[in-house]
Amino acid sequence: MRARRAATVVLSSGLLIAASPFAATSAQAAPAVPTVSAKSAFMLDFASGKPVYKKGADTRRQMASTTKIVTAATVLTSPNLNLNRKITIKKTYTDYVVKKGGSSAQLKVGDVLTVRQLLSALMLPSGCDAAYALADAFGTGSNTTARTKSFIGSMNRKAAALGLKNTKYDSFDGISQAGQNYTSANDMALMTRHAFTSPVFREVVKATKYVAVATASNGKKRTYTWYNTNKLLGSYSGAVGVKTGTGTAAGPCLVFAATRNGKTYIGVALNGTDRFTDAAKLLDYGFKSTTAKTMQLRTLPAGAQQD
Template sequence: MTFKYAKFDDTVTISYNASHVTEPGARLCGFKEGDKISVKDLLYGMMVYSGNDAAVALAEHISGSETDFAAEMNQEMVAIGASGTHFVNASGLHDDQHYTTAYDLYLIFHELLKYDDFKELLQCTKYTAEWTDAQGKKQSLDITSTDPYLTGSRQAPKPLTVIGGKSGTTIKAGSCLIMYSQDKKNRDYISVILKADSSYSMYTQMNHMLEYVKRGK
């Protein structure tokens, strides 16, 4: 939705709702009500830092409210054939009525790969988000990717190259990961792991999946 409907240089004012994400364990960028920040910095805060407050702020900017954003996302899912997905929030934090499937995640990711800005974001290892608080003071957050494929602590099976991906973890969903990779002929692959019992297991399973890709080619 952000890549489709928003401009990176748009300025967003953080609302009370976005600055008060209270779910236990929710990762936050730490924005305060009245902060002013660009869509681009919010997007990097959401995708690279996994800031749930950034996700809410983007949803409100695009649709006016998180509820309306979820409704519009559900319409987008119908349009791309993601029939096993239903949104009730922007962050992906647990709700019994918020769900998806591995295939639907593939469909969503495939749509996002149409945007060059998304591909660039996936490869980001370091970024500094900057904004102005309600008193006009400059604030910043240094963001470092925890993706082991990008940091070099884990290697994909050769000749595959991991371009980037997105992980997420909740108690109910476990450790989840969607990954974009290419082979030496620049053919694209999207791989999905859901409900792993730990981050280590998730990345180990991803490497096993990439091994199957390698054998198939």
């Protein structure tokens, strides 16, 4: 929005000075710093890493399923990664989802899916079953318990390598085992910036829908259709990701990103009652736009996973 012609300009000191009509018309009004519902929030410029907004940015908080950003990043930076590697779904994974009441990609025991398919099952419907399958496949050890523990260790080493001081993982999907699965809004934004360097990650998280054709245990084909729980996609112009999360201790969480005119912002809203509006407000602040005022959230189909 361009400033209208004015006879005076108010300085931060409260003094008034005469203003040039030309300067007034060419200057752009600074956007107001937004108020958000999230207890912690942070946004950065993807290209430079420069912070744009902070609110309780270094406070440690549980992050629920936004943990899966790190799950995906750990898989995608594994040595000799083969996205076409086939993984068979075990009963252990599906039983875990039922026991924990976790979000699910509705994977079927005995079905065979590729790593690439499981990444979409992980990030769109927030499948804890997919998270378990990936952790088991990419961890090391002689049994499932050892392999998943190993994978979580890799997640923690990644956080340490990035210099994240307020982050720790005790799960591969955000269902904390002992309350030791936490991050800060600042740390989460830095981790997501790291994840965004992967073209595959960016491709996965920007999709509102993904259809996967898997091989069922009887050798026939099974089609899975997953919808992205991130309602900002398809609602906010330029939105390109990233991940929702909801938990009793964590509250509603959202990691988000958007690109306009070659500029990308990555943001985090932890424990917010209106996380999608929070994200839109913060992005508007960066882009100097007013999209949040008119944004209509995309609705998920009946029966789609919520997170």
